[in-house]
Amino acid sequence: MPLPALVIMKMLGVPRDMLFKMKEWSDDLINFVGSPRTVEDKYERARRGVIAMADFFSQLVAERRAQPKNDILTYLVEARDEQSALTDDELVAAAMLMLFAGHETTTNLLGNAVMALHANPDQWEHLRQSPGSIESAVEEFLRFDGPVLSTARVVARSHELGGHSLEEGQRMFVMLTAANRDPKVFDEPDRLDIGRKPNRHVTFGKGAHFCLGAPLARLEAKTAFNELLKRFQRIEVAKPIEELDWIDAMVMRGVRALPVRLHR
Structure with a gap:
């Protein structure tokens, strides 16, 4: 968690000592992003996290207006004040989205990749x-066990798809992980193959909704695994995979904690 979180915080201009407070607010927000209705107080916890994070960024926006810096938040403020490109609410919402999406997904990408390599030592x-x-x-x-299970879409017009009727205004979950295991696209889709080419996964989405942070996520994962390869001969997950505490959600894919043993 600290690697992607600290990177996106630095890019946005969020003080480093806010790391664990940001994680706390993000954990509250996760309850709203595709989690089951059985989660206790999910809406209240999500509301609490949103309000706390919005208040924080509103204060930080005011600081950047008074004293601009070389960070993304300052650029967003300038887009609001000089170009009228954003409302104040949109400015704060954009900062919140970048922070939340900029670390939760990459955290899960790194954890899921370690689990995949543990289960496939030949690939390590x-x-x-x-x-x-x-x-x-x-x-x-990203393809084999990506950090995002699905993405939500709203049906723009009523039509038939795959023998099913989709009605205008309905909300759907598009299962990215299923698409990434499609045997019509990938040979042996359930096998981890780090040399796989071509690899037309859809983990980052497609078209106008393609993930803004895709280059950053790729760079962070590449950097993290280069360092792991330099420092350790082997990484071992210290607990059976089936006993790990997985995030209970339709959107996020990852575990809440991943104990490992590192062998030099």
Whole structure:
């Protein structure tokens, strides 16, 4: 968690000592993003997290107006004040979205990739022997067990799809993880293959909704695994996968904690 969180915080201009408070607010927000209705107080917790984070960014926006800095928040303020490109609410919402999406997803990408390598030690060894394959490995981590299960869409017009009637205004969950295991697109889709090419996964979405942070997520994953490969001979998950505490949500895909043993 600290790697992607501290990176996006620095880019936005959020003080480093806010790390765990940001994580606390983000955990409250996760309850609203595709979690079951059985989660206790999910709406109240989400409301609390949204209000706390919005208040924080509203104060930070005021500071940047008074004293601009070389960070994304300052650029957003300038887009609001000089170009009327954003309302005040949109400015704060954009900062909140960048912070939340900028660390939760990459945290899960790193954790899921470690679990995949633990279950496929031959691929870890392949990566150690061929560090130049790190870029294709990251793409395979994104495909094999990506950090986002689904994305929500609203039906623009009523139509038939795959024998089902979709009505205008209905909300749907598009299952990205299912698309990434489509046997019509991928050979042996359930096999981790860090050298897989081509690799037309849809983890970052597509078209106008393509993930804004895709280049950053790829860079962070590449950097993290390059360092792990330099420092350790082997990474071992210290608890059975089935006993891990998975995030209970329709959108996010990852565990709340991942105990590991690192072998030099």
